[in-house]
Amino acid sequence: MQKWYFVCRFEYTLKLIIMIKQLLSIGLISASLMAGAQSFSAKYNFYDLATTSGTIDPTPVPTASGLSFSAFTAVGTSTASTAAKRFSFTGWGTGATTGINTYSTMTGAIDLAKYYEVTLTPTGGANMSLSSITFDAQRSGTGIRSYAVRSSADGYAANLLATISPTNSDLSIEGTNEFFWSLDANTGKEIGSTVNLATLPAFTNILSPLTFRFYGWNSEAGTGSFSIDSVIFSGETSIATKLGTVSFDINSNFNVYPVPSHDGVLYIENKNAAEFTKIEVLDILGNVVVTNNPKNDTKVKLNLAEMPNGNYFVRMYSGAMISTKKIAIVK
Numbered sequence: 001m002q003k004w005y006f007v008c009r010f011e012y013t014l015k016l017i018i019m020i021k022q023l024l025s026i027g028l029i030s031a032s033l034m035a036g037a038q039s040f041s042a043k044y045n046f047y048d049l050a051t052t053s054g055t056i057d058p059t060p061v062p063t064a065s066g067l068s069f070s071a072f073t074a075v076g077t078s079t080a081s082t083a084a085k086r087f088s089f090t091g092w093g094t095g096a097t098t099g100i101n102t103y104s105t106m107t108g109a110i111d112l113a114k115y116y117e118v119t120l121t122p123t124g125g126a127n128m129s130l131s132s133i134t135f136d137a138q139r140s141g142t143g144i145r146s147y148a149v150r151s152s153a154d155g156y157a158a159n160l161l162a163t164i165s166p167t168n169s170d171l172s173i174e175g176t177n178e179f180f181w182s183l184d185a186n187t188g189k190e191i192g193s194t195v196n197l198a199t200l201p202a203f204t205n206i207l208s209p210l211t212f213r214f215y216g217w218n219s220e221a222g223t224g225s226f227s228i229d230s231v232i233f234s235g236e237t238s239i240a241t242k243l244g245t246v247s248f249d250i251n252s253n254f255n256v257y258p259v260p261s262h263d264g265v266l267y268i269e270n271k272n273a274a275e276f277t278k279i280e281v282l283d284i285l286g287n288v289v290v291t292n293n294p295k296n297d298t299k300v301k302l303n304l305a306e307m308p309n310g311n312y313f314v315r316m317y318s319g320a321m322i323s324t325k326k327i328a329i330v331k
Contacts (some may be wrong), residue, residue: 040064066126066237076114088227108218130235142224144216168192202284260328264305
């Protein structure tokens with residue numbers, strides 16, 4: 001009887017030790033994942049830009065762990081900056097009248113062929129999550145009255161969420177996320193232009209290069225300028241534990257790999273050995289771009305080779321289970 005007691009006691013103690021080690025292991029993994037996240041605030045100051053620099057800013061680019069930054073480039077505008085130490089070019093579309101401050105009288109429209117461009121690229125296995133872009137704006141006496149920021153995440157289709165922070169009565173938000181220069185008489189530097197990205201899924205856990213374009217229009221003359229300065233990208237980078245899937249998730253019922261995909265081919269597995277009923281691929285705006293109806297399959301090969309590079313979501317259905325994973329195609 002006593003021997004049986006000690007045997008049971010030993011087995012119980014052994015199981016307890018194993019359980020504690022498993023919990024400690026999970027805790028260490030979680031800690032390492034949290035420790036991998038690093039906040040950044042990357043500033044473009046254009047200190048080395050001169051009126052003879054051409055269309056590419058020669059100033060050393062910002063640095064941040066897990067990221068590389070391109071220099072700012074002016075596209076479709078004049079070939080030289082109108083000022084030193086700020087990115088300032090002419091050649092923007094017209095549509096405003098001198099002395100008129102009413103937005104509804106503006107007749108111009110955004111020209112997608114005229115913009116300032118910059119690209120952020122995750123490196124070394126990092127992913128990037130962006131929270132905001134802030135910048136100072138300036139114009140000449142006949143310069144632009146409207147400006148906006150777009151990104152490659154949706155093919156530059158829509159203006160990103162625009163706000164004025166801190167509040168600045170010289171600027172306002174009009175139309176659909178358009179920054180508007182409210183007072184024509186003011187030509188000094190204006191602070192507060194802010195693009196909020198924190199609530200947008202397309203700017204979370206980014207694995208591939210992301211390009212931003214700054215557009216200006218409604219100038220009073222083709223010789224009017226649009227300047228940006230002190231452009232700050234804020235967010236964080238992290239090295240995620242992938243284990244061949246989109247993210248480390250001990251509760252996930254599905255595996256999706258490889259992420260990112262360099263040829264557009266993905267494999268999707270049901271951990272519970274249950275059959276898939278439907279698989280959908282969505283773009284960053286939530287539109288279903290691919291639908292797959294597997295037949296009696298617990299593992300599916302998904303060929304997205306014809307899809308453009310970028311971030312997407314895979315939504316998987318299996319019985320009552322539905323799960324969505326973020327993916328990236330980088331060919």
